[in-house]
Amino acid sequence: MSNELPIDEYAVLGDGRTAALVSRRGSVDWLCLPRFDSRACFAALLGDADNGRWVLTVPDAERVTRCYLDDSFVLETTYEGPDGTAVVQESMPLGDGRADLVRRITCTRGQVEVLHEWVVRFGYGQYRPWVQRVTDPDGRPAIHAIAGPDSLVLHGDRLPNAVHNRHEDRFTLRSGESVTLTLTWSPSWQPVARIGDVAEGLAASARVWRSWAARADVPGPYRQAVVRSLLVLRLLTHAETGGIVAAVTTSLPETFGGGRNWDYRFTWLRDAALTLEALLEHGYLHETEHWRSWLLRAVAGDAADMQIMYRLDGARELSERTLDHLPGYAGSRPVRVGNAASGQVQHDVLGEVMCALEMARAAGIEETPTSWALQQNLIDHLVKTWREPDAGIWESRGRPRAFTHSRAMTWAALDRAVKAVETLGVPGDVDRWRAERDAAHADVLANGWSDTIGSFVQYPGATHTDASLLQMFQVDFLPPTDPRMLATLDAIRKELEVSPGLLLRYRSDKTDDGVGGRENPFLACSFWLADALARADRADEARAVLDVLVGLTNDVGLLAEQYDPEHRRMAGNTPQALSHLALVRAVHQYELAQRRRTP
Known part of the structure; x- marks a missing residue:
């Protein structure tokens, strides 16, 4: 049983x-x-x-x-x-x-x-x-x-x-x-x-x-939730290697009784980079330097060989297999260890990494010749490959596409690289980078926008949205009050908000992700909604969403990956770094929005 x-x-x-x-x-x-x-x-x-x-x-x-x-x-x-x-x-x-x-x-x-x-x-x-x-x-x-x-x-x-x-x-x-x-x-x-x-x-x-928690200065009504989330992020960071696991568990189901069961006990470059941004916003610099050292070791070599995830020690072998002797949580099979998504191409990943490293520089962490050489190498490779379709942020096991989110994050990676050359004088083919940055921006505006629904969409020709598009607010792809951004925000809520404050990642009936079946609202995307509302100076709406989401933490302040509003229970692997870091960052943006409107 x-x-x-x-x-x-x-x-x-x-x-x-x-x-x-x-x-x-x-x-x-x-x-x-x-x-x-x-x-x-x-x-x-x-x-x-x-x-x-x-x-x-x-x-x-x-x-x-x-x-x-x-x-x-x-x-x-x-x-x-x-x-x-x-x-x-x-x-x-x-x-x-x-x-x-x-x-x-x-x-x-x-x-x-x-x-x-x-x-x-x-x-x-x-x-x-x-x-x-x-x-x-x-x-x-x-x-x-x-x-x-x-x-x-x-x-x-x-x-x-x-x-x-x-x-x-x-x-x-x-x-x-x-x-x-x-x-x-x-x-x-x-x-x-x-x-x-x-x-x-x-x-x-x-x-x-x-002592570690006391270093964070967290004002406002969500202090307890933010501090606990920061502590969770620290707990998920391997003290010796600096690798940051996405969650403690494997195969807790996104759909109870279904097959959406994945192993999250590895370091995703994207999730780790976003974790660093959450920690940096609260003054944790040592953790950033520790992870940057991990990154240099893990990614070292040919840029074409960069993976989206690694083991805690930087090892690349994450072969996926099933454990058939286990019945699975609530009968949810298969139980998987390893993760086949490690072999996917996801162009957005370097965008998150470059944004985190730019924030680290702004916080006073100096580049070394080795750390910048790595970034230069990765950017030069992105310039050659970003126009190719990819698996996207959600690790689709369907056919690759030119995902709008991936193109927007390509712009972010190139934009941060150009700024580093312009402000620090580090070496780089800045003229080519600048041209490719502008091309990626133009591509999103021309092909990622749908006049049919009046919103940015999941990929060119689609007539549906994707919650990952909310990250365009986080990387300043356009000003947060630009009419196109606000229209996209409202379209995402209309299509994906299935319960107050709770968003699906995408509509599974409109997206061939190669897995099939339905899933529950994704907590990180729901916090991205609050984050975007705060950046758009809609602080009251942001707080309403935060009140719902923070209220979903369990009695000791933990969050899993997803939440089933029908049965009022968590779903997916736990505790989930992406959920907790998104909470930290959304509350930070809400506090900034409050300061802007209250001199």
């Missing part, structure tokens, strides 16, 4: 290298170790308990509430039962060079009955490990699970017993009593891991997250 727990029931824990999803009732149902894109050892999210999970809960609790401690990713869950109350604090400690997950349950009133269940399945829930009780190098008892290259060690004040291919423990806690459990991953050829300093790990993690 497949998992059907609502996606918004999950909170995320992370240590800057990987992340876990834990349900409101205390079940860790997804964890890949040691990296975001590693094989999962708990995969109940895409199957059931026998695919691996780690439960620590009060089964008879009548009320369960949870929150992150201040601006951190230390999760605190309170279970109120008929005879008492218990609190669980859990975190993945930062900066200790280990892959640990720490959980501590404390009875704060009366007494509670606790369930502890530990089911390890390596290889995305497929392989039962060899499990034995051991003694660690410090003489402490532990449970060691090992299979192939992976091993997990469970330490605790009390350890569960083997029961029918899993480990289980049921016990009573009385007021003031607590039990602490620590899970540690290590390569199978290394000695059994020691237990770390649990109390200091929890406290230090909270301090690090709070």
Whole structure:
């Protein structure tokens, strides 16, 4: 039987290298170790308990509430039962060079009955490990699970017993009593891991997250949502390599029971560049330099070989395959790992990258000869190729087209390159770049506009829009109050807004994307709507949209990729970087619009 727990029931824990999803009732149902894109050892999210999970809960609790401690990713869950109350604090400690997950349950009133269940399945829930009780190098008892290259060690004040291919423990806690459990991953050829300093790990993690969040000056009514979103973006950034994953999960469905299930545990150049813009608007410069170094390593080589996405370490191999042993979330199959879209041509990607790097320069991050040489090389290649059809921002698996959004972002890439030469004096074939920039702009105006519907359209000859056209506001393709931009804004709302504030990416009945089926409203596009309204000085409309969208975050402030307004539930992979960065940027534009109209 497949998992059907609502996606918004999950909170995320992370240590800057990987992340876990834990349900409101205390079940860790997804964890890949040691990296975001590693094989999962708990995969109940895409199957059931026998695919691996780690439960620590009060089964008879009548009320369960949870929150992150201040601006951190230390999760605190309170279970109120008929005879008492218990609190669980859990975190993945930062900066200790280990892959640990720490959980501590404390009875704060009366007494509670606790369930502890530990089911390890390596290889995305497929392989039962060899499990034995051991003694660690410090003489402490532990449970060691090992299979192939992976091993997990469970330490605790009390350890569960083997029961029918899993480990289980049921016990009573009385007021003031607590039990602490620590899970540690290590390569199978290394000695059994020691237990770390649990109390200091929890406290230090909270301090690090709070200190990072405190650097952001966020005014206005949406501060809490913005700070949490910034924290999510930081959590999704690999601390060592600088790669930024699009989401923690794979194959959470865009359509429940359907086949629109994709692996998002990789670094898309587009999403990462937009993440940097969100961080830069709030003063985070170190992260930008870290990612630029990642970019130089990942893209190094022939510009013709640039991919739209890479693994966290910059590796290019993302072959897509299906995991047929997993039933999929809510029966949504196939379950995919890898992503075949990595081989697509998407001309818009360099536009987002160049816009982010221009913003970095404006923030004071200086170009190096190597960083500019890379950009020069990529722009020279774009000049030769931008007129060819591509797969577009939505990674269509249908036939390539001359997407209007791709042409507009080509203009943005060339425009930022020309400005760099003009303002910094860096080398480049600026006369040719300037001519191609103007040609791309003219192409969009001539072929991306439809007199039939009075709007920019998805591609030449189309009579329908696309929510990606809202990004034309973000890159200043035309002034935001230009009649053509306002007409496009209104046309997109008329065609794609299926619930107040919620936009589809495009109409699937009018677009052959090579996948088929319907999907739910896309949250990033919905935030782009608020962003565009703010830039067009329609601040009241922008706020109305923001109020709807921010209200969709779950109880700990997280957003998935999409939202199903009919059943009031999230859809798609979670937590989604694109959703959270679009929230941050839309609120920023709303605050700027407020300042413009209130001297």
